Amino acid sequence: MVVMTRWLDPDEQRTWRAFLSASRGLMETLDRELQRDAGMPHAYYEILVRLSEAPDRRMRMSELATETASSRSRLSHAAARLEAAGWIRREECPTDRRGQLAVLTEQGFATLAAAAPGHVEGVRRHLFDALSPAQVDQLRRISEAVADQLNAS
């Protein structure tokens, strides 16, 4: 006999729909705010953040792809846009002739520095202000468990 689908029970269904609406709503809101205030989508903001935290504000493309959890292709397209905006530039990698380094420009750093306070405020207003300290902790554990599950499979 074929295995029957274990459908979601009403509690799970409610959780799933609430999660969908909250996580999508949150990301859409932050994306829109960042687009409006800094002229970039959230994904590009994150790339600039990672670069700003790297030694010499530069990083190999593949490392940057791993850290931002994006495909090489996605990062490559994004880098083209970021370079056209003047926020990063590319340099040859001295130790691997296949490699490229993404380097945050001064202008990119300045743009990031200008965008960061508003964005952090947004994350606070839309996420953390809605949660108790205990819930923040719960959300961290839940997120880490889900992320681990994804990496395991």
Added chain:
Amino acid sequence: MVVMTRWLDPDEQRTWRAFLSASRGLMETLDRELQRDAGMPHAYYEILVRLSEAPDRRMRMSELATETASSRSRLSHAAARLEAAGWIRREECPTDRRGQLAVLTEQGFATLAAAAPGHVEGVRRHLFDALSPAQVDQLRRISEAVADQLNAS
């Protein structure tokens, strides 16, 4: 004096990054699975689900937009694709000459019925299997709080 930015403390930072990676990873995984197994993105799956639950499997475009939390524009583009795929059709609204009804076709219902078990299994594997019953409850409360916050602002 200007108000200083309240930066995220290390706990909040960790929670935020874990949440980003989990929620994006989860949605990307489910999207890819649905694209592979049913030839549609998750957003379209949800539209078909909502239609399948509606009386006579039909719904006004704007109501459908509200229920799926999408803009009229998004739904309009999506409906065009879904209609081209033969999964929905449009009908004139009898009570409002501006209105359109989206109607789930037999073929659309069949496609949905074929896709649903695999998708539910995916939600289970990637999300609920990683969480304890208490965490499912926590996630629901957290998500509802965040969604409420978004609607309030």
Added chain:
DNA sequence: CCGGTGTAGTTGAGCGCTCAACTAAATCGC
């Protein structure tokens, strides 16, 4: 040192989305 395999990164087509502009019909206020 050389052929095969793996890795780094790019490219182009196609898709789903946003945003702004638009048409058309309903409804409100006097």
Added chain:
DNA sequence: GCGATTTAGTTGAGCGCTCAACTACACCGG
């Protein structure tokens, strides 16, 4: 009733993404 406003839905441009195909280089085994 009738002009002004609001609501329903569509459209097209532009953007960011995926997927698959591709180039170029590194590295491994004999």
